[in-house]
Amino acid sequence: MTERDKKSVVHAEPTKDFFIRMITRDITLQDCIFDLLDNCLDGAGREIKLKQVNPQEEQRYLGYSAKIVLEPDRFEISDNCGGITLADAVDYAFHFGRRTDAPSDANHSIGLYGIGMKRAVFKIGKKINVESHADESFLVHIDVDEWAKDPKNWDFELEELPRREDHGTTIRITTLNEGIADEFRQAVFKNSLIKNIARDYSFFLQKGFAVAIGDQRVQPFQFGLRESQLFKPIKIQYQDETGVDVEILAGLAGSPPDDTSPEVKLADVEYWGWFVLCNDRVVIAGDKTDRTVWGEGAFQRWHPQYNGFMGIVSFRSTHPAKLPWVTTKRDIDQTSPLYRRAVAKMKDATRAYLDYTNERKEDLEKAKNLEQAASLKPLRQIALSEKMGLPSFTAGPKIKRVTISYQQPIEKVVKSKHAFGNSAMSNKAIGEATFAYYFKNEVEE
Amino acid sequence: MASFESVNYSIRPNKNIERKLVFEALRHLHGFIPLNDYRYIGLGSLWFVDFILAHRYLSINDMVCIEHETEAERVEFNRPYDCIVVQRGETTDVLPNIDLATKPNLIFLDYDSGPEGPILQDVELIAGIAKVGTIILFTINAHRGRLPTKDADGRDLEKEQSLRLIFRDLVPPMLPHGALTVDGYPKLLAEMLLAHMDSCVHRSGRGNKFLPMFNFYYRDGAPMITVGGLIADGLHEHNYRQSRVSELKWVTDKEQISVLVPPLTVKEKYTFDRLLPCDVPPNITELGFPLSEEQIAAYHNYYRHYPIFGEFQV
Numbered sequence: 038m039t040e041r042d043k044k045s046v047v048h049a050e051p052t053k054d055f056f057i058r059m060i061t062r063d064i065t066l067q068d069c070i071f072d073l074l075d076n077c078l079d080g081a082g083r084e085i086k087l088k089q090v091n092p093q094e095e096q097r098y099l100g101y102s103a104k105i106v107l108e109p110d111r112f113e114i115s116d117n118c119g120g121i122t123l124a125d126a127v128d129y130a131f132h133f134g135r136r137t138d139a140p141s142d143a144n145h146s147i148g149l150y151g152i153g154m155k156r157a158v159f160k161i162g163k164k165i166n167v168e169s170h171a172d173e174s175f176l177v178h179i180d181v182d183e184w185a186k187d188p189k190n191w192d193f194e195l196e197e198l199p200r201r202e203d204h205g206t207t208i209r210i211t212t213l214n215e216g217i218a219d220e221f222r223q224a225v226f227k228n229s230l231i232k233n234i235a236r237d238y239s240f241f242l243q244k245g246f247a248v249a250i251g252d253q254r255v256q257p258f259q260f261g262l263r264e265s266q267l268f269k270p271i272k273i274q275y276q277d278e279t280g281v282d283v284e285i286l287a288g289l290a291g292s293p294p295d296d297t298s299p300e301v302k303l304a305d306v307e308y309w310g311w312f313v314l315c316n317d318r319v320v321i322a323g324d325k326t327d328r329t330v331w332g333e334g335a336f337q338r339w340h341p342q343y344n345g346f347m348g349i350v351s352f353r354s355t356h357p358a359k360l361p362w363v364t365t366k367r368d369i370d371q372t373s374p375l376y377r378r379a380v381a382k383m384k385d386a387t388r389a390y391l392d393y394t395n396e397r398k399e400d401l402e403k404a405k406n407l408e409q410a411a412s413l414k415p416l417r418q419i420a421l422s423e424k425m426g427l428p429s430f431t432a433g434p435k436i437k438r439v440t441i442s443y444q445q446p447i448e449k450v451v452k453s454k455h456a457f458g459n460s461a462m463s464n465k466a467i468g469e470a471t472f473a474y475y476f477k478n479e480v481e482e
Numbered sequence: 483m484a485s486f487e488s489v490n491y492s493i494r495p496n497k498n499i500e501r502k503l504v505f506e507a508l509r510h511l512h513g514f515i516p517l518n519d520y521r522y523i524g525l526g527s528l529w530f531v532d533f534i535l536a537h538r539y540l541s542i543n544d545m546v547c548i549e550h551e552t553e554a555e556r557v558e559f560n561r562p563y564d565c566i567v568v569q570r571g572e573t574t575d576v577l578p579n580i581d582l583a584t585k586p587n588l589i590f591l592d593y594d595s596g597p598e599g600p601i602l603q604d605v606e607l608i609a610g611i612a613k614v615g616t617i618i619l620f621t622i623n624a625h626r627g628r629l630p631t632k633d634a635d636g637r638d639l640e641k642e643q644s645l646r647l648i649f650r651d652l653v654p655p656m657l658p659h660g661a662l663t664v665d666g667y668p669k670l671l672a673e674m675l676l677a678h679m680d681s682c683v684h685r686s687g688r689g690n691k692f693l694p695m696f697n698f699y700y701r702d703g704a705p706m707i708t709v710g711g712l713i714a715d716g717l718h719e720h721n722y723r724q725s726r727v728s729e730l731k732w733v734t735d736k737e738q739i740s741v742l743v744p745p746l747t748v749k750e751k752y753t754f755d756r757l758l759p760c761d762v763p764p765n766i767t768e769l770g771f772p773l774s775e776e777q778i779a780a781y782h783n784y785y786r787h788y789p790i791f792g793e794f795q796v
Contacts, residue, residue, distance in 0.1 A: 219684055219691075224652065224677035231655040253656065294635055301634040302647050405637070447572075448552070460598065461630035461639075461647075
């Protein structure tokens with residue numbers, strides 16, 4: 038071995054290129070925007086704590102807001118959530134990786150790893166301005182290409198600005214990365230962003246936090262479960278041994294479909310299944326996979342027949358690190374014992390509903406009427422209940438049934454649906470309707 | 483009954499004008515993007531009006547007419563040119579069998595249906611594979627009443643629910659005021675379809691761009707919209723800009739153009755024409771016969787394309 042070989046060292050330092058290219062790959066553009074929105078909310082949380090005001094929980098975020106601008110040449114997010122203090126900027130916000138001694142200073146903070154902001158802005162574009170007004174005011178300008186040229190120096194230059202009364206942060210990004218401008222141009226991207234903010238930040242928006250995309254204010258999605266004399270959602274609360282507070286709700290939220298064949302368009306499908314929340318933030322939405330209960334172990338897999346079911350499991354803690362989420366905050370660490378314990382309870386909460394979707398077929402018309410009559414109730418107003426209340430349908434006298442199956446030209450079928458006054462009716466339904474019509478007119482005395 | 487059995491397309495004045503406007507714009511573009519090398523795909527029906535325009539003005543010699551199996555024989559009989567091939571079946575079934583990827587296509591699908599029909603699927607299919615340079619145009623019924631009023635299980639649907647069921651994320655999360663009124667709906671519909679085309683071209687992952695060109699609203703009975711544009715790469719976009727076709731006032735980025743000319747007698751038409759061209763539409767006194775301001779404006783806009791129908795012996 039030569040002298041030189043002995044001296045060689047393994048360079049384990051991450052390169053900037055790695056950071057810029059690789060880490061930004063693991064996250065979608067929408068999740069990046071959510072990361073930045075999380076920072077706004079954390080800021081608001083800090084401010085509320087700092088000001089030592091104790092707002093009512095229902096209006097906790099009243100007066101705090103974030104505005105997002107998506108233009109083909111520019112991204113901007115600005116808030117009035119307290120700004121970044123100079124110390125935080127130096128130690129955390131512009132430092133790579135959150136320091137382990139970083140205080141968890143916002144109650145029920147959702148930000149976690151100190152990586153979100155940098156990853157998000159690098160994903161979006163190359164010229165970045167972060168302007169912050171807290172007790173001190175400063176501007177950080179990052180020219181990503183310039184910054185990447187110097188392999189050793191990881192620092193960003195910080196320019197002090199005159200202080201300002203209104204505290205808040207504005208991040209402005211220009212020279213957008215390839216593909217980003219195209220996304221911003223898409224009405225679909227914007228629409229789905231608004232829809233998902235409405236859903237994933239629903240509980241913050243309901244507590245007064247205001248989010249606008251351009252000049253459009255996002256209205257919170259109203260989570261609710263149907264409740265009546267006969268329908269009673271499950272609602273249980275417990276403290277896990279880790280100290281994390283857990284709440285589980287489940288029940289009927291929509292209308293179960295009669296016909297689940299592939300050609301049928303089902304409404305609101307993205308809202309059925311399980312939702313997982315950590316500190317009020319939706320981490321998994323409308324899940325129909327084994328990330329929650331479906332097909333997990335011996336449990337039934339999701340079937341379209343279950344549409345209309347909604348389950349919500351909510352984890353809350355003042356120590357966000359205890360919550361069962363991963364760095365992107367868009368997925369759950371499925372191996373977390375805390376989460377496993379909750380899943381066992383979620384399965385219990387789901388079972389009764391699955392049986393109901395079969396039982397209701399005994400008297401479909403009655404079931405549909407009862408379901409429609411049960412009104413949606415906001416989660417907060419739902420009373421604690423260990424068991425799900427569901428109507429039961431005593432099977433009438435057993436009538437032996439047969440299945441009739443036949444094929445017809447699609448044009449004729451479409452015309453018949455029109456004639457029945459519902460062009461969207463399913464093929465199964467038109468089959469039944471035509472038989473019933475024949476029977477009534479030709480057979481029944 | 484197929485729609486051609488109830489009406490001859492060429493004698494609907496507004497549809498007639500809309501077609502001419504489209505082909506005049508394409509002819510304009512032709513000098514910069516050679517459309518004679520294209521394949522024309524349409525729903526020719528018995529009359530082949532658009533096929534004749536495409537062959538006559540753009541010299542397109544490769545033409546495919548898609549027709550329902552049940553009507554195909556009569557349509558086949560009425561082919562005006564030998565270069566037209568009739569392919570039998572529904573658009574969604576036939577389109578995948580046409581080799582859209584080897585040469586650019588001019589696709590003009592004038593459906594009998596509304597948004598509940600095959601349009602969304604067809605756009606996606608074409609945008610995903612058609613060769614760059616392909617021009618797509620779609621006409622659909624824009625009557626609000628075309629929206630299904632019930633879901634598959636027979637539960638009542640509000641108009642907005644019905645719209646969301648069909649268009650999903652293409653529908654703005656908060657519908658603008660008046661979006662579902664008689665006037666607002668054709669605009670919303672066109673906006674969503676253009677967004678869908680843009681999105682499908684974008685999602686095809688081929689680095690192409692959708693350049694919107696047409697957004698017409700017209701009515702000769704049922705309200706209809708025609709929307710479309712060009713699937714472009716850098717070169718096509720450059721040529722498109724060079725052509726300055728967008729300087730034609732009916733070639734718009736996204737804004738909807740109404741084509742709603744009144745039926746005029748031959749005498750009225752000649753009287754009006756004698757006052758044209760002029761920058762400001764004439765008033766009733768100048769005209770010498772009564773018409774509404776909208777009707778005057780519409781004719782003033784499109785008099786060059788206004789058709790005269792007459793009876794003749796063959």
